Amino acid sequence: MFSTIAYQLSTKFAEEGKCPCVERRVGMSKKPAAQPTLHKVIMVGSGGVGKSALTLQFMYDEFVEDYEPTKADSYRKKVVLDGEEVQIDILDTAGQEDYAAIRDNYFRSGEGFLCVFSITEPESFDATQEFREQILRVKNDDNIPFLLVGNKSDLADKRRVPLETCRERAHNWQVPYVETSAKTRDNVDKAFLTLIRQMSRVKRGLAAEEDPAPDDAGRCKPSCCSIS
């Protein structure tokens, strides 16, 4: 019957179409293949601390003055990190609690988190604790790449969260602390790149530990896995 043949064709087609993406995922956990490694970064923090501003500064070197609450935005960028080209997906989440339901769906797929607060706003600093807990709960992994970011460092005169307090919290969590200014672009790259380095380290570590990458490796036929 015609449709039988058609199904066979479509099966083949679907497999062919699927392989590249699996390849990339496999390559991700081992060494770079043709497709650059993909890192999924998620920006979290209270509303108005500058998550979007940091993201836009990193992505497009622009600083947006007007405040418009984000619901969710996603960006992709290629960067060269230590001589290796990697791809970063950045997800800029909503600070407002209204969008918490949407946020959760993203947390699950995030591989690294930039937890942002404003050094001029103690409440936002307090909120980081909650975000941290939420992330750990969702990811169920204490070693998830994580970075505490104190933003708005250009507003030093309005500073209300002492540097020591920030460092202490970062130390307690055993995560790096970076102070940035989305406005002056101070430390913006550093914050992202630190996190990405951490992420690729974790991924490499994982790849070394459990050799066949869980789930994904098995799903692909051996013929297309052999590339990586």
Next chain:
Amino acid sequence: MDFESPDVEKDFPGLYASESGRKSNESDFSDGAEHEKPSKKDLLGRRKEKKESKKDRGYAALEGESSPEEDTDTKSPSKSKKTKSFKFPTKSKEKREKSRDKEKVLEETVKHKEVTEKDKKKEKEREKEKKEKEKKKEKDKEKEEKAKFKFESREKLKDEKKEKVKDKDKEKSKEKEKEKVKEKDKDKKDKKLTKIQSTVTSGVPFEEIFTLGVALPIFGVPLQQSVERSRCHDDTGLPLVVRDSIDYLQAHGLKSKDIYRTEPDKIKFQQLRKLFTDRGPTFPYHWDVPVACAMLKAFISELPESILTQELHGQFEQATAIAEPQREATMTNLINKLPNCNHNLLAWLMRHFQHVVSNEQVNQANIQTIMAAMGAALNMSLNLLTYLVTKSEKLFPNVRLTKYVPPLHSLPADFPDSAAEMSAELRKQESLLSQIHAEMHAGFITAARDQQLWEAQRIVTQLKRKLRSVQKSTEPNAVPTQQSSVDEKQPDEETTRVCSQPTEAEKPVREVERPGREVERPVREVERPVREVERPVREVERPIDAFEPKESPLDQDATFEAEFEDNFDFKPDKKTTTDETQATEPVQDKPKLTEKELKVLRLELENAEYLQLKSLLQAKINSEQFEIVKLRSYVALKNKQECNLQNNKDAKENSSVDEQELKQRLMKENALLEQKRLNLINQIFQERVACIQLKIELAMKEILSKS
């Protein structure tokens, strides 16, 4: 009474044999054999029905498990017959068996067979479970499906033996079917990775029973749900299956003599149906004219309620008796009373039928042909159908049958720069996004869906940026050169905000009292030259230019018209989406006067907020619904197991008592959950509305202080 009405048809089934034959054949590709042996059925009572429900377990029938029980009660009596086989197959089977036992209609031997059959079934399930655990890795989905099919066909065989039906052709066709479905499964493996986290209940893991198509079915559920679960992402608000079928028929069926006449290839039909149920992609080879007709028919006839809704159905039929010209007015009135999704579905169907009938010269299909094929499903009299079809253009003037263009998977580099196209695509993507979110909230989290989510989100972000830059470039002088007299503008804008006017009359009004300001401002307001106000307002427009302004009754300045030109293209569409939100939600309303821009701005903010609120509520509702589905199936599983146990012990009396207790308890639980959900939604809603008002207030302040 009209002689071709479905009621009459039921009374005299013989008269309309062809119709009822068609009606009963849905999703059953082996019913032919059963019709050959009607005498057996007398003895075996409802075995046929049972068989149907079993056979369908792999795909179609399981959908029924989630159809709410209440529906059975609320359904119109004429419909219940049709939808029966798709509701609670396991449970109803149980009931049937029990009642049979009680009545002692069956001989002991048959009962024994039942027991052994059930034991085997259980064994099989356990086996499956083990298998599942063993190879959690790759092909487990596929194998699970295979196992399911094996299991199924074995069941079928058993049934057949009992019924002494030995139709070899049937066997063959089933085999073929199995083969094909397997292939198809491979085909869309990743689409179907719809497992939810393993919540093991009563020994059977959920993911074995629940795929997306099973937990959130689109056939046999209320139209609204079907639309939420699998919709066209443009603004038509139609279920995808309906849209695709009509699209196909419009493109390929109008000139075909098969349209609404030929029976579909059952295998092909089942395949396509499964694809839709599992939200898989369809390809042209899945389609042909009879299959598309049958798909439409199946979808409509499985709706728990009439398209015309229960309360209006009678009025529609009555209205056909009214003489013109009142009839048209009555009909229009009735049609406007229909819920949005029903209205859309009816409009599309009638417009489509009209196209079919207008090609009668070629396809030889007239209204009778359509009536014969679809009348029973639509549950309409010939008179009503004829009227609706012939007058469809008048009754549904805004509906145009356009081909559905699904949301893009990635944004091509040469994506058109026009704001209209961008925002159209943006709306599609956001609709898609909210659907993905809803599915994930319902527990269907897979790598593929994750990826889809990120991709859709990325496209949305890209589009928003593009749209913004386009809009910025169309009002280039809006941003700079404004900062001349800040202190002057500040109060002005505040004035304008306070004094803006309501745009849409249909919006429910909530007065916000600000008497002091109101009294204080108007005098200045009137005196101020228009030009001066214009600039700050434009400035204000910029930050939120992702949203579009709405038409305003006051056109005080022609230059504004020009600036918003590009926005106007897509305004009507947007309105339709917002209207339904706003219809139910109070919208802030300002007492009086001028400055349409600020008012527009404010409404836009509200608009955006309410849209977001809507999608959020949607997500919540969906997850609640899933919870209920879970509970229901839990009841079903429990029932089944208890039945098994008690069958073994031969302790029937206890079984019914226990079972009923359990059922009642769970039903109570469900009712409680429902109540809770309603309360919560109410609370959330009220709080949200308050929040939104505050947020808008804040945003306005922010914007104003910046300019």
